[in-house]
Amino acid sequence: MDARFTDEQDEIRRTLRELLAKRCGPQELRAAVDTPAGHDPALWTTLAGQLGLPGLALPESYGGVGCTVTELALACEETGRALAPTPLLATAVLTAPLLLALGTGAQRAGLLPRIASGALTAALAVPGPALTTALALTGHDRRGDWAGGGRAGGVQARRAEGGWRLYGQVDQVLDGHSAQLLVVAAHTGGYARSRVLLFLVRGDAAGLTRVRRTALDATRPQGRVQLRDTPAELLGGEAVDALPALARLGDTAAACLAAEAAGAAGRVLERTVAYVGQREQFGRPVGSFQAVKHRLADAYVQVQAARSAAYYAAWAAATPAGEERAGGLALAQALEALRRAAAEGIQLHGGIGFTWEHEAHLYFKRAAGDELLFGPVHRLRAHAAAAAHVFEEAGT
DSSP, X not given: OOOSOOHHHHHHHHHHHHHHHXXXXXXXXXXXXXXXXXXXXXXXXXXHHHHOGGGTTSOGGGTSOOOOHHHHHHHHHHHHHHTOOOTHIIIIIIXXXXXXXXXXXXXXXXXXXHHHHTXXXXXXXXXXXOXXXXXXXXXXXXXXXXXXXXXXXXXXXXXXXXXXXXXXXEEEEETTTTOSEEEEEEEESTTTTOEEEEEEEETTOTTEEEEEEOOSOTTSOEEEEEEEEEEEEESSOTTOOHHHHHXXXXXXXXXXXXXXXXXXXXXHHHHHHHHHHHOEETTEEGGGSHHHHHHHHHHHHHHHHHHHHHHHHHHHHHSSSOOOOOHHHHHHHHHHHHHHHHHHHHHHTGGGGGSTTSTHHHHHHHHHHHHHHHOOHHHHHHHHHHHTTTTSOXXX
């Protein structure tokens, strides 16, 4: 493994960091999250038009840049530093890979170029309380019971004249209130022969109701999706097995999320170090006290370890074989580092760190919100240990 970044990868990071510094400062961030969509469409258009961000990991034949998961993770690291509220995670990380892997030729040709250009945003709607169960990060459900198991609840699909119809509700869909395309996981076949399939639902489909939810982390907008006799198109064919595809997506998504969390942790730590170097107590900078130095040094080591783990997970996900799954562990380490760095940031900023006017609380909410959505940390680690047979005796 060559741990050095290429010139192109360094350029992606530099250009994106400079753009977000100009277009996504504290004031712009607060204004964006207060809009109905929860993000700035003009910024998204710029990220797509100038940097090709939504198509970064899509093939050139579909209008993408043709890069790998590594480049996408580096982009997520920069958006994480700025806490930029964009459809990047929902569209490029969670949805586009499913369309590329499972879609028919016509579906890929019709949707992926629009995603790559930024003209189409998409979201993955997975019923159940935990997205990470469906992505096989905190458990492995071979029947898809996380989606209702064919019983009441979740989303059900039935054949209708000319296609499929969906019924049900999904409560936590990243960008689900604003995405122009939904990829919905739904059960079909009744209880005895129930199976999970993925369906495409247009944002303006009949019977579709969407509302934005109040979330702990306002920079990560979520929507509630209700489907009432809603027309849908099957993604791929009926022979397609959605569960393995979702499990493969989980490792890639976890690597990108880990890089994003590491970027946020690094940024809040940088801001804290700068502040304690300026704030004075007892006639000297707070940062000169040994106890403060120790706390920041410990946080720095944790952040750097998380960043390294995220890079390795992205590299492993980008390898042709793709046999090593390091995303779950990297995500656990990054979420823990972000929670530690954000907590230290609030405390060491003193009284101002506890106010709504300061940005420190946004990083802490990102840490808590991500762990609620994609964790918790101990379950991510427990599942990774079980998958690696860490606690099994030799010969069993």
